[in-house]
Structures are given as structure tokens and as C-alpha cells.
Amino acid sequence: MSDADVFADRSRLMADLDMIEIFRWYRMVFAERMVSASDAQDEELFATLRLEATYQLAEFYYVLKAREIQSESQIRMLAELHNGYIADLTRDQAKMDRLGLNKDRLLNAMFTADTLPRLLQNWRERPGAFDQSNLARLLAIVMSAETCRKVVVACADVGFLLRERTSYGTIIIVSTGRLESILGGCLREARQRIAGLSGELQPKEP
Numbered sequence: 094m095s096d097a098d099v100f101a102d103r104s105r106l107m108a109d110l111d112m113i114e115i116f117r118w119y120r121m122v123f124a125e126r127m128v129s130a131s132d133a134q135d136e137e138l139f140a141t142l143r144l145e146a147t148y149q150l151a152e153f154y155y156v157l158k159a160r161e162i163q164s165e166s167q168i169r170m171l172a173e174l175h176n177g178y179i180a181d182l183t184r185d186q187a188k189m190d191r192l193g194l195n196k197d198r199l200l201n202a203m204f205t206a207d208t209l210p211r212l213l214q215n216w217r218e219r220p221g222a223f224d225q226s227n228l229a230r231l232l233a234i235v236m237s238a239e240t241c242r243k244v245v246v247a248c249a250d251v252g253f254l255l256r257e258r259t260s261y262g263t264i265i266i267v268s269t270g271r272l273e274s275i276l277g278g279c280l281r282e283a284r285q286r287i288a289g290l291s292g293e294l295q296p297k298e299p
Contacts, residue, residue, distance in 0.1 A: 108290050115290075119283040123148065126275045132252035141247035146236040148276075150244050153232060155273040155280075157221075168216045172204045175231060179203050182234075192234065202233030215265060225256075225264040248272060 229241040249256035253272040
């Protein structure tokens with residue numbers, strides 16, 4: 094479809110503009126509902142909650158729950174798929190450049206013979222639990238390890254995550270379920286609004 098074709102049908106164009114409003118509403122209301130649901134009332138924390146990285150974290154936990162990733166074998170498969178995607182990406186310099194990533198960051202994000210057992214052990218002992226460094230690996234495509242730490246700390250401070258230090262000196266992260274529920278509610282409402290737009294564009298019965 095050419096650029097001219099995109100603007101040719103006014104009724105569809107108006108629906109496209111409505112879609113922009115839905116996208117804006119979705120992200121705005123997600124941020125608002127996070128702030129409203131927070132246990133702590135702190136503007137500095139709220140500034141972190143509004144970051145794109147916090148949305149990416151919420152989306153990650155939402156997909157885990159929606160896909161019903163619960164067993165050790167499932168989390169192993171997730172790690173293997175993650176490693177495969179990272180390996181493919183390291184061979185595509187143009188894509189790395191577009192995403193603003195470098196090979197060292199990507200290689201550090203892969204699960205190795207040292208880090209994969211810890212990922213599986215944490216999940217086996219407590220389904221849903223990630224070592225903070227392993228959570229950062231899974232999110233390395235969309236945020237740095239330091240940004241992940243910052244967002245996780247903020248989400249723990251407002252009650253969306255549990256963040257616990259183990260006797261081994263590692264930090265375990267577990268979702269309370271609130272973050273992904275907020276995102277899921279916003280997503281459902283946005284989809285219903287989009288479905289309403291689609292219905293408006295269907296041919297009318299004679």
C-alpha cells in the first residue's frame with residue numbers, strides 16, 4: 094500500500110486516528126493505574142513507574158502468566174529460545190545497530206552452563222522466582238541491567254514485586270501478580286475499543 098492509499102479512504106483514516114487515541118489511552122491509563130495501585134506514594138518512584146522499561150517488565154510478567162509458563166521444563170525452553178534469539182541477533186550487525194545493542198551486551202545476556210542451572214533451581218524451588226541478574230538477561234534486549242535493577246527496586250518499593258536477598262548473596266525477584274493484572278486489564282479494554290472500531294468499518298447490511 095502506497096502512502097497515498099493510506100490517506101485515500103476518509104472513513105478508514107478517521108478510524109486510524111481513533112486508533113492513535115486508543116494507543117495513547119492505553120499507555121496513559123496503564124501508568125495512572127500503576128500509580129493508583131502503589132503501596133507507597135512517592136513522586137520519585139512514580140517517575141520510574143512511568144518509564145518505558147517498567148512497561149516492558151509488566152509485559153514480560155503478563156506474557157509469562159498468559160502463556161501459563163509454570164514448570165521447570167517451560168522455563169528451560171524459554172531460556173533456550175532466548176539464547177537462540179540472542180545468537181541470531183549477534184550475527185546481524187544491521188539489526189543490532191537498529192536496536193542500539195552491541196555484541197558484548199548480548200553475549201552477557203545469554204544463559205550459560207554457569208547461569209542456566211541457577212535459573213532452573215530458583216524456578217524449581219519457587220515457581221515464578223528469578224535471580225535478579227537472570228531477570229536482567231531475559232530483558233536485555235529492551236533494557237540495560239542497571240535499568241532493570243532500578244525498575245525492579247521501584248516496583249518492589251510500591252508492592253508489585255517481592256525482592257529478597259538469599260543467604261548466597263543473590264537477590265530473588267517474585268511478582269505479586271498486581272503488575273501484570275493492571276496491564277492485562279488495560280490491554281483488554283484497549284482491545285475492546287479496537288474491536289469497536291473494526292465493527293464500524295464492516296460493510297452495512299442492505
